[in-house]
Amino acid sequence: MTSTETITTASATRTAPPTAAPAEAPRSAAGRRARRLLTGTARATAVPALSCALGIAVWYGVSYVLLSPDRRFLLPPPHDVVAHSFLDPTRIEPMLTALGVTARIAAIGFVCAALIGVGTGALMSQARWIERLLYPYAVMLQVIPVLAIVPLIGLWFGYGSSSRVIVCVMIALFPIITNTHFGLRSVDRGMHELFTLGRSSRGRRLVMLELPAALPSIFTGLRIASGQVVIGAILGDMFFARGEPGIGTLLDGYRATLRSEDLIASILLASAFGIAVFTVFTLVSRLVVGRWHSSGDHR
Amino acid sequence: MLQGVNWRAIASICMHVNTGTRLGQSDPPASITRSEITVHLVDTMHDVDAHHLTKGLQASFDHIGMRYPTGTQALDDVSLTVAEGECVAIVGPSGCGKSTLLRLAAGLEAPSTGSVALGTTSVGFVFQEPNLLPWCSVRRNVGLLAHLAKVPKAEREQRVTAALDAVGLTAFADQLPRALSGGMRMRVSLARALVLRPDMMLLDEPFGALDELTRQDMQGELLRLYESRRFTMLFVTHSVAEAVLLARRVVVMSPRPGRIAATVDIDLPYPRRPEVRFSPRYVEHVAAVADILRGVR
Numbered sequence A: 001m002t003s004t005e006t007i008t009t010a011s012a013t014r015t016a017p018p019t020a021a022p023a024e025a026p027r028s029a030a031g032r033r034a035r036r037l038l039t040g041t042a043r044a045t046a047v048p049a050l051s052c053a054l055g056i057a058v059w060y061g062v063s064y065v066l067l068s069p070d071r072r073f074l075l076p077p078p079h080d081v082v083a084h085s086f087l088d089p090t091r092i093e094p095m096l097t098a099l100g101v102t103a104r105i106a107a108i109g110f111v112c113a114a115l116i117g118v119g120t121g122a123l124m125s126q127a128r129w130i131e132r133l134l135y136p137y138a139v140m141l142q143v144i145p146v147l148a149i150v151p152l153i154g155l156w157f158g159y160g161s162s163s164r165v166i167v168c169v170m171i172a173l174f175p176i177i178t179n180t181h182f183g184l185r186s187v188d189r190g191m192h193e194l195f196t197l198g199r200s201s202r203g204r205r206l207v208m209l210e211l212p213a214a215l216p217s218i219f220t221g222l223r224i225a226s227g228q229v230v231i232g233a234i235l236g237d238m239f240f241a242r243g244e245p246g247i248g249t250l251l252d253g254y255r256a257t258l259r260s261e262d263l264i265a266s267i268l269l270a271s272a273f274g275i276a277v278f279t280v281f282t283l284v285s286r287l288v289v290g291r292w293h294s295s296g297d298h299r
Numbered sequence B: 001m002l003q004g005v006n007w008r009a010i011a012s013i014c015m016h017v018n019t020g021t022r023l024g025q026s027d028p029p030a031s032i033t034r035s036e037i038t039v040h041l042v043d044t045m046h047d048v049d050a051h052h053l054t055k056g057l058q059a060s061f062d063h064i065g066m067r068y069p070t071g072t073q074a075l076d077d078v079s080l081t082v083a084e085g086e087c088v089a090i091v092g093p094s095g096c097g098k099s100t101l102l103r104l105a106a107g108l109e110a111p112s113t114g115s116v117a118l119g120t121t122s123v124g125f126v127f128q129e130p131n132l133l134p135w136c137s138v139r140r141n142v143g144l145l146a147h148l149a150k151v152p153k154a155e156r157e158q159r160v161t162a163a164l165d166a167v168g169l170t171a172f173a174d175q176l177p178r179a180l181s182g183g184m185r186m187r188v189s190l191a192r193a194l195v196l197r198p199d200m201m202l203l204d205e206p207f208g209a210l211d212e213l214t215r216q217d218m219q220g221e222l223l224r225l226y227e228s229r230r231f232t233m234l235f236v237t238h239s240v241a242e243a244v245l246l247a248r249r250v251v252v253m254s255p256r257p258g259r260i261a262a263t264v265d266i267d268l269p270y271p272r273r274p275e276v277r278f279s280p281r282y283v284e285h286v287a288a289v290a291d292i293l294r295g296v297r
């Protein structure tokens, strides 16, 4: 019984379009596209919102269920954080100022790391011996924990903002170098041969072929570095507290004085900043290379 | 007619030639002629010293052997000469070293043994793959080699426009390669090589990815360009019909390691119109080449 029913409905839908098609087709196609777009944006916003709500729920759970009232200061509930820190101008304002300081240092560090990193990667791609010469140092930069050389940095460059910038550069350099190098090296052999046949100079090959071809990789490196550099700046704030306080300086102070609402608020601010930077870089990368590179199709 | 060439018979003659007296002392049969189709078992033009190219010669392969670092013997003792303004087509089974031969001619690869000599430095190369810059528009891709060769901008623009017109892609000039079909991309690649107005064109299956009608259009277009500009042309193809339509000589290669099994003279006069396809003479040549090709496989 059911099976015959499904068959008839199936055949009905199969025969229906020819009669309705001419007038209906364009509008329904447009409608379908609009609906897909709507469900797409709904899905794109609904899921993160849901995950946000879930996170807050868990937070409340920990504050009220897991922690006894006398230990609640370890994780004050969300509304306390909002009321005590975010909505109190005397507390949020120094935080924002400090975040501005940190952001500036992160930006300076990022620009330096980008210039040095892309330059080094490009240099390494020019000859094997340069690669062999520089690569060990790049790897060293990556494997030595920043904490281990903090004293040295302090000794050499003082305990102010220049040392913070240096921490940023050190922590962001490796992904930029390796991704640039990889991108420049992975240009298609056929394209290289085309430039060989065109008797292209080394410089033209680099500018017209290798660098554009490496852009997707370079942007991947920059995107990773943009996240790293925020971490570096906060670490720098903590270790090199001389001069204007950054958000990391404040964090350290809140930890010492057990101001957990402010501590959590500043952590949230710092991570919001990190996310914003990362998102901006994803968008910029899509804008620059998405036009021709498939990495821009999705994500 | 050459239908039903006995390949073993040819092979034995071939061996006879190879073991016999040197070429040019035409005692043993260096070629066989049946029904006025001439099949050379060795390249009869190859009695010129490759190192002293006369004006009339544009390319010369002298006992080329090519062994890749991987150990693949791609070519073995290939000797071939191409005269100035001549169109030679190369056919042969897949993997027999046709692309390798072109790459050697272009200087992208150095032969393991033997030598290659070109009579010109102005060479246009159409790769088996389109090799376009994905971030550049069709127009900029077509102008790329001219740009590298430092052709002045105004002149370059003009040539690019003409080349785009010749391959029928004017409407797509400002699109990116990703917006083009495979066959259209190959046409961009062809236009790019033409912009330089080379003395010699090396083409590696340029029309392999095209549909039959576009393919025929492009063949007609290339024929027209060849006849008007008179460049030398070395043309690799899988299509016997295409080889016979375009070339004055068709070189048939044997499977790996690639050797020249025979060259067939196509004595259809230029200028050739695409309608030559329907002439009995053309059909006879196609049958002859196809027969030899079947024999080497």
Ligand SMILES: Nc1ncnc2c1ncn2[C@@H]1O[C@H](COP(=O)(O)OP(=O)(O)OP(=O)(O)O)[C@@H](O)[C@H]1O
Pocket: B068, B069, B070, B072, B073, B074, B093, B094, B095, B096, B097, B098, B099, B100, B101, B128, B256
């Ligand atoms: N770069 C390379 N390294 C190693 N071996 C190679 C290389 N290029 C080609 N070969 C080998 O040389 C042989 C001839 O290759 P080639 O590309 O010249 O063939 P082809 O006649 O052009 O084939 P097709 O008709 O399929 O294009 C093949 O066996 C291939 O494996």
Ligand SMILES: [Mg+2]
Pocket: B098, B099, B100, B128, B204
């Ligand atoms: Mg090939």
